[in-house]
Amino acid sequence: xxxxxxxxxxxxxxxxxxxxxxxxxxxxxxxxxxxxxxxxxxxxxxxxxxxxxxxxxxxxxxxxxxxxxxxxxxxxxxxxxxxxxxxxxxxxxxxxxxxxxxxxxxxxxxxxxxxxxxxxxxxxxxxxxxxxxxxxxxxxxxxxxxxxxxxxxxxxxxxxxxxxxxxxxxxxxxxxxxxxxxxxxxxxxxxxxxxxxxxxxxxxxxxxxxxxxxxxxxxxxxxxxxxxxxxxxxxxxxxxxxxxxxxxxxxxxxxxxxxxxxxxxxxxxxxxxxxxxxxxxxxxxxxxxxxxxxxxxxxxxxxxxxxxxxxxxxxxxxxxxxxxxxxxxxxxxxxxxxxxxxxxxxxxxxxxxxxxxxxxxxxxxxxxxxxxxxxxxxxxxxxxxxxxxxxxxxxxxxxxxxxxxxxxxxxxx
Amino acid sequence: xxxxxxxxxxxxxxxxxxxxxxxxxxxxxxxxxxxxxxxxxxxxxxxxxxxxxxxxxxxxxxxxxxxxxxxxxxxxxxxxxxxxxxxxxxxxxxxxxxxxxxxxxxxxxxxxxxxxxxxxxxxxxxxxxxxxxxxxxxxxxxxxxxxxxxxxxxxxxxxxxxxxxxxxxxxxxxxxxxxxxxxxxxxxxxxxxxxxxxxxxxxxxxxxxxxxxxxxxxxxxxxxxxxxxxxxxxxxxxxxxxxxxxxxxxxxxxxxxxxxxxxxxxxxxxxxxxxxxxxxxxxxxxxxxxxxxxxxxxxxxxxxxxxxxxxxxxxxxxxxxxxxxxxxxxxxxxxxxxxxxxxxxxxxxxxxxxxxxxxxxxxxxxxxxxxxxxxxxxxxxxxxxxxxxxxxxxxxxxxxxxxxxxxxxxxxx
Numbered sequence: 001x002x003x004x005x006x007x008x009x010x011x012x013x014x015x016x017x018x019x020x021x022x023x024x025x026x027x028x029x030x031x032x033x034x035x036x037x038x039x040x041x042x043x044x045x046x047x048x049x050x051x052x053x054x055x056x057x058x059x060x061x062x063x064x065x066x067x068x069x070x071x072x073x074x075x076x077x078x079x080x081x082x083x084x085x086x087x088x089x090x091x092x093x094x095x096x097x098x099x100x101x102x103x104x105x106x107x108x109x110x111x112x113x114x115x116x117x118x119x120x121x122x123x124x125x126x127x128x129x130x131x132x133x134x135x136x137x138x139x140x141x142x143x144x145x146x147x148x149x150x151x152x153x154x155x156x157x158x159x160x161x162x163x164x165x166x167x168x169x170x171x172x173x174x175x176x177x178x179x180x181x182x183x184x185x186x187x188x189x190x191x192x193x194x195x196x197x198x199x200x201x202x203x204x205x206x207x208x209x210x211x212x213x214x215x216x217x218x219x220x221x222x223x224x225x226x227x228x229x230x231x232x233x234x235x236x237x238x239x240x241x242x243x244x245x246x247x248x249x250x251x252x253x254x255x256x257x258x259x260x261x262x263x264x265x266x267x268x269x270x271x272x273x274x275x276x277x278x279x280x281x282x283x284x285x286x287x288x289x290x291x292x293x294x295x296x297x298x299x300x301x302x303x304x305x306x307x308x309x310x311x312x313x314x315x316x317x318x319x320x321x322x323x324x325x326x327x328x329x330x331x332x333x334x335x336x337x338x339x340x341x342x343x344x345x346x347x348x349x350x351x352x353x354x355x356x357x358x359x360x361x362x363x364x365x366x367x368x369x370x371x372x373x374x375x376x377x378x379x380x381x382x383x384x385x386x387x388x389x390x391x392x393x394x395x396x397x398x399x400x401x402x403x404x405x406x407x408x409x410x411x412x413x
Numbered sequence: 414x415x416x417x418x419x420x421x422x423x424x425x426x427x428x429x430x431x432x433x434x435x436x437x438x439x440x441x442x443x444x445x446x447x448x449x450x451x452x453x454x455x456x457x458x459x460x461x462x463x464x465x466x467x468x469x470x471x472x473x474x475x476x477x478x479x480x481x482x483x484x485x486x487x488x489x490x491x492x493x494x495x496x497x498x499x500x501x502x503x504x505x506x507x508x509x510x511x512x513x514x515x516x517x518x519x520x521x522x523x524x525x526x527x528x529x530x531x532x533x534x535x536x537x538x539x540x541x542x543x544x545x546x547x548x549x550x551x552x553x554x555x556x557x558x559x560x561x562x563x564x565x566x567x568x569x570x571x572x573x574x575x576x577x578x579x580x581x582x583x584x585x586x587x588x589x590x591x592x593x594x595x596x597x598x599x600x601x602x603x604x605x606x607x608x609x610x611x612x613x614x615x616x617x618x619x620x621x622x623x624x625x626x627x628x629x630x631x632x633x634x635x636x637x638x639x640x641x642x643x644x645x646x647x648x649x650x651x652x653x654x655x656x657x658x659x660x661x662x663x664x665x666x667x668x669x670x671x672x673x674x675x676x677x678x679x680x681x682x683x684x685x686x687x688x689x690x691x692x693x694x695x696x697x698x699x700x701x702x703x704x705x706x707x708x709x710x711x712x713x714x715x716x717x718x719x720x721x722x723x724x725x726x727x728x729x730x731x732x733x734x735x736x737x738x739x740x741x742x743x744x745x746x747x748x749x750x751x752x753x754x755x756x757x758x759x760x761x762x763x764x765x766x767x768x769x770x771x772x773x774x775x776x777x778x779x780x781x782x783x784x785x786x787x788x789x790x791x792x793x794x795x796x797x798x799x800x801x802x803x804x805x806x807x808x809x810x811x812x813x814x815x816x817x818x819x820x821x822x823x824x825x826x
Contacts, residue, residue, distance in 0.1 A: 055749075057749030057750055058748065058749045058751070058753070058754070058755040058756075059745050059746070059748055059755060059757040059760070089742060089745045089757065089773060089774060089775075090774055091758065091773045091774030093774065124742025124745055124746065125742040230726075231728060231746060231747070232746070233746060234745065234746055234749055313643075315642040315643065315644060315728070316642065316644045319818050320821065322822040323821070323822035323823050328538060329536065329537025329538040330537070332472050332501070333645070334644070335471065335472055336468075336470030336473070336647055337471075337644065339469075339471070342472060343471075344472040345504065347472070357502065359504060360502060360504045361502060361505075361506065362502075362539070399822075401822070402815040402822075404728075404818075405814060405815045405817075405818060406815065408728070408732035408736070409732035409733065409736035409813070
């Protein structure tokens with residue numbers, strides 16, 4: 001946790017209702033931090049359907065390997081998350097640590113080890129002493145409670161400056177459903193942490209395959225459309241659990257993701273995922289500005305997203321945002337380098353509602369003052385129209401500030 | 414030009430001999446800067462063979478378009494380079510500016526417009542008033558001289574902190590050949606400049622097709638293996654000219670790039686290109702450290718280069734270098750995100766001669782002190798072995814400092 005809270009933090013936090021079927025507890029195991037919680041246990045008293053998406057890194061952490069192995073079983077009884085150590089690039093020691101944690105969690109909760117899911121965030125390459133928290137899981141299970149979402153979000157923070165929570169409701173076949181989620185972002189105070197973790201739980205009764213399809217589709221325009229610094233973690237983990245508790249109210253179990261009864265749920269889930277993803281971008285290290293970058297008129301949605309991410313990851317675009325500089329030439333540069341089809345002479349660019357470039361040159365009515373006024377806002381909408389097709393995408397990022405360099409560059413000792 | 418010179422600047426500059434067949438002059442046209450030269454004219458009194466490689470940007474500058482159109486003619490009589498304005502994203506006005514410049518240069522030198530080559534570096538999107546320098550090209554032609562390489566290198570600087578020159582000699586069929594080159598880098602003081610320009614001239618007699626083949630092959634392990642901030646300019650231009658003056662000494666004209674007589678020349682050219690590229694990286698904005706990143710044991714050379722560039726472009730790796738932090742976990746992250754084949758459990762990483770990781774975990778003999786000592790050096794060699802195949806690549810980059818953010822983010826007003 002950083003001493004100062006991001007200027008882009010939410011002005012208020014939502015009340016987080018309990019979600020039937022899940023209980024949580026946290027503990028301070030002293031893995032790296034002092035005077036704060038660093039372990040989260042989530043317990044599903046009845047087996048919950050589970051879905052997950054994980055980092056595309058070729059060097060994934062031991063917990064990511066562990067979760068991938070368990071996911072085909074499709075049901076979860078416990079989740080253990082620790083902050084302070086990523087258990088990544090830790091070889092056989094890392095595997096031993098996940099095995100010990102899973103065994104301890106299974107004993108604590110009374111389930112099979114393949115019903116346990118794990119996530120770790122923090123230092124890469126440092127062996128994780130899982131015995132530090134494995135011993136407390138039994139007690140945590142006893143005290144775990146449903147009204148604990150804010151505390152859960154706090155326990156998984158690394159250098160996040162605020163906890164990230166979101167809640168939505170929907171109906172499935174007339175039965176009210178709740179969806180709660182927490183996330184942590186790629187912030188780093190000790191300069192070797194960077195991981196996005198998010199856990200979402202609903203009381204809906206949805207089969208694992210359908211849940212996975214919903215999550216896999218939902219991650220594209222949310223977490224996979226958000227970038228802080230283009231550096232993909234070894235440990236990124238997004239999991240969705242469905243406790244099925246709403247079956248008690250008569251919700252008919254959903255077996256496939258194309259079931260028309262899912263319409264409202266899908267919409268609420270996607271909205272929650274997007275909300276959490278944006279909260280992560282708003283808490284990027286050193287962030288003072290939020291950029292929402294929309295690309296339209298591309299040859300395809302995929303091309304639009306590639307171009308939008310090229311803009312969002314450009315150090316020159318991000319430093320210009322930090323300096324409140326309406327430097328639209330750098331947007332041109334980032335479009336040009338993306339590698340996707342672009343016709344310079346059809347390009348148009350807007351900052352907010354101010355069109356700064358059109359037909360491959362500066363807008364005839366260009367006003368530096370008007371463009372600069374947009375850059376002074378905390379939230380800066382950028383739009384690029386390519387004039388080629390119907391493809392479109394929106395991505396979110398933050399600016400690149402001296403504070404980012406300080407957080408990640410000042411020597412750790 | 415920045416007020417302070419990069420700590421990575423050369424300790425001394427080489428004497429730059431004249432290259433027979435090329436004369437140069439500079440002028441202060443006041444395009445953007447005051448009290449400095451900003452236009453360079455190179456004149457070849459006899460047609461020189463020409464080769465060029467240009468930015469891959471989909472939004473290239475007007476001069477890049479112009480050069481590409483002329484290149485098939487294969488001969489050059491004049492080159493005009495200006496700093497202070499990139500003439501990029503300037504629409505029909507940009508095309509008119511290149512036409513005016515080419516017409517003026519052709520009149521000044523007495524050649525055809527398709528024997529003229531142009532390059533511009535500076536602000537993107539601002540119309541370039543080419544009349545500012547078009548009028549002085551006649552006078553420049555009259556005063557142009559061969560002993561002018563340092564001044565030429567200075568005239569094309571934007572926010573470079575030092576001029577970049579290099580010279581090499583070789584023999585072709587027993588005849589001594591000289592190769593001189595200048596370059597400018599991706600530095601920016603006014604926060605909207607970023608372009609790599611380089612011009613290399615030899616007195617060798619080499620046909621255009623052979624020259625192009627030499628240049629196209631030479632750019633891969635030199636300029637295309639160097640990155641400051643991953644942002645590709647609209648205007649990157651590297652040109653190689655062969656005046657053929659060595660024919661007077663009996664050098665037999667080279668028609669194809671596979672001519673065995675080129676062996677020494679190719680080696681000298683490649684060495685010069687690499688030297689200039691590294692000079693550019695060492696003058697990256699705000700640079701305090703130079704990283705030479707070598708990847709071995711990849712599935713292919715191309716895979717090795719992708720992974721090496723993933724490391725070199727990682728903001729987290731570059732900020733760690735700035736902080737002298739031996740944060741090898743970020744190297745693991747950058748290998749993992751590159752998308753090329755990698756086996757976590759075969760990875761090994763060295764900082765200098767200090768092996769910090771092996772077999773997918775921290776080296777058993779890891780010494781934080783030894784690794785940190787390497788990070789305190791000005792030049793930091795990083796090596797990653799993937800243990801998969803024979804592919805290898807080396808790339809160069811600089812660190813990411815608060816000064817980079819300041820140079821590119823402080824408001825231009």
